[in-house]
Amino acid sequence: QQARLAGAASGALQKLRAAGMPETEDAYEVHSALEPRIPVHEAAFEPLMLACRDRRPVTFDYRKGNAARPEQRQVEPWTLECWRGHWYLAGWDRDRGAERVFRLSRISGRVRSRAGAFTARVPDAVTVRETVESWAGETATRTARIRLRTGSGYPLRSRAISVRELGDGWDELEIPYGHGLDAWLVEFGPDVIVSEPADLRADVMDRLRAVAKD
The missing domain is CATH 1.20.5 (Single alpha-helices involved in coiled-coils or other helix-helix interfaces)
Known part of the structure; x- marks a missing residue:
């Protein structure tokens, strides 16, 4: 906006x-x-977006998933990625001397900019996205087969390993099956039908039933 x-x-x-x-x-x-509209609730989003754009180091308080209290982190921010409905910051952690990924919902307090140039090389966008997927536990170890209505589901098509026309307004896609895929497929409503595996099909049906009850 x-x-x-x-x-x-x-x-x-x-x-x-x-x-x-x-x-x-x-x-x-x-x-x-078109009006740009990014669904985000974390206050850290905008200052981090600007820091990524301007290549400015930042500091912020961050609480890891298993930690009781947040700790300060000094980061050279590379990019923000939205993955399965959650926003992540990928960048270079100066204190640890390594690339790290931070979930924005775990950043507390204010994001503070720091003077000075980046000390680490910024990788390409594809490499960064792979890092976010791996860190978020979304790396797929198997594949799923789904039926997708022709002319819909462009994000799914971009992730497909293979696409086959079935006729009658449907295509068959083979896509990576990782954690959170059921929630993603539900977003496409009646345009998606899961063929296999059976456990993914059951998870999607359970989510659709829950939505119908609401």
């Missing part, structure tokens, strides 16, 4: 087109009417 995010919104449209989103006659109107 900030003017400075307009460039990110434009870049997102380009990625959607690259992933196969069809062009429409009113594409220009859609682009011109």
